[in-house]
Amino acid sequence: MLKPVAECMIVDSTALPEQVVRDVVRSAFASAGQRCSALRVLYVQQDIAERVIGLIKGAMAELQVGDPRLHQTDVGPVIDKVARDKLQTHIQALKNQATQVAQAPLAAACEHGDFVAPTAFEIASITQLTQEHFGPILHIVRYAADELDSVIAQINQTGFGLTLGVHSRNEGTYRHIERRARVGNCYINRDQVGAVVGVQPFGGQGLSGTGPKAGGPHYLLRFTQACDRSQAQRQSKAQTKTQAYSASAQDANQDLHQELNQCPDNQGKEM
Template identity: 35%
Template structure:
């Protein structure tokens, strides 16, 4: 099997053949909207009376799917199934585990537009964003499969005369995967297959807003040959199912992507040792960001403006990596602001079923209300330059919004909004810009637009984020190219899609044999 890796290419929708194929995929998905999806526990399909109804955020009348909802009893049954499956799965040859991921990647690649079409419908993603989400899922499968093959024999250690020493990795047990809605396929897939390929078993609790995409993915894993009980599909309430599984004495690993508040609470719960628990739980959390694009006075100002717009408004700003803050040197502030406003006013917002739409909806009513509330706060704190309006009559649409002249400590500059809102602050000099960039509790991504080599070297040391980009936008990390994870309250900096990630799901074991 090949061990080289190259990331999945994005689809060029300016090519008519690709556009026609995607439109056909959308039509095919529309034919099966409203379908019911069961839970999957130990390979068994379970239908419950309580359901999660998945709604298209572009069109509140359109039901994407109806998914059975797990409860504590089903969660316990899933835990027992996962624990039982672990006893045999942990001994399966790592190459065979990796092969299942590679087969699943090939299956999704053949159905790429279908999965992307589900993302358009269920997550409200424009074509380009949906295609990138699906490509990233394929990347995670391919990359982690190859990484496991590289790690299967462990790492070299020294042996003395008369003894043979080995250092290798071993699985740790049952993993609870709590995945987010914003990368409903990519992050869900990555955080599911990393524990699987390392020999653990998984209880997958996807976000309640996007469970259909997760159900389709689990079907692919089964088709690729994953044994029963290795992955168990149990969407449900965080307060009921999520807490129960986090607290469970048989849980060995928890991997979570979501809000700061939920992540911190989960981290605290996981630290408690419960009766009959004989191990400490491992926790991998990614908890969001308040990310800054810094623009130096010695910068390509057109590049700066474009980088701010892409960072702020891609997928309606619903990315933990979104550039929701622009900190611009006072000498070029007005020029950059004016250009960003002009570019923003050209953006299209609406139902993302056509290729031309740049921005779709925000994910649901709760997100819409929260973002609109922040826009009202912004009107008090700064100067509204663009957008500021929302319409939730049919779907949850918010215009891309810019606020200027914000104090660096304003709420709009400190709190994660998770929507299409960017705030501008003025910096006296480059030192001041970096000081502002570091003044939040988050430390996920950042970008610096400058042609000053000295300032680039300074930012490498002083800009305190897990992913730092120069002369480009601060979103769009590619698996295997930009290992992703943040500092401070952005999480455990576990670097998904990087060379150290799989080891977090295993225990290192030293074996020494005397001759």
């Protein structure tokens, strides 16, 4: 069964925890988690999971939720009440089905507006998620080093593949993941939101894809039609020759009429 949750990040034991947490918090909670590329599921190798999760707790405790017009605000409201209610329902369900890692505090002013507290849960598997929850909710899954290929397979089996984040200082590991993950954009050792227009072409694969990436070198081809240039040149030459022959024949015909009309025996006769 396809699960429409594919915006994941894989963190192995060689990653720098502080850098990971910075990029996780931005990827999961910037724009209140309402970006198509926002992080939904964080896979952390169990060797460093406690350290990373502890730092995530601390970072989330510092998040300021409130009016996005204020400079001190880190996370604003979600788009409307319907979205807020759906997200709150999912949070309440996970409180009975998973382990809550952290939840950012909400100021009293957030009672008026469609605010959702950024929340992180630890779950057993991505298969617990049956749909994407478009908001500031992070799901964390631990994995063993020898389960990496299984993790990649689980992500691929969702059928969706827009973005994937990878944190590793081992070039062999992140290249192994990049080659096997069926996603449009794979970000290595950085956050996975905010592709720079004109620099980083953006688009997905599978059910997240619509063809060539917008902004990429092949994007213009979407607006063109394939044409055999050699065939077109042959057709053009043939047409030119035909036009030249027709013009020559017409000129010869006109010259013949003029000569016949000038002949004394044919003067006064209809041709």
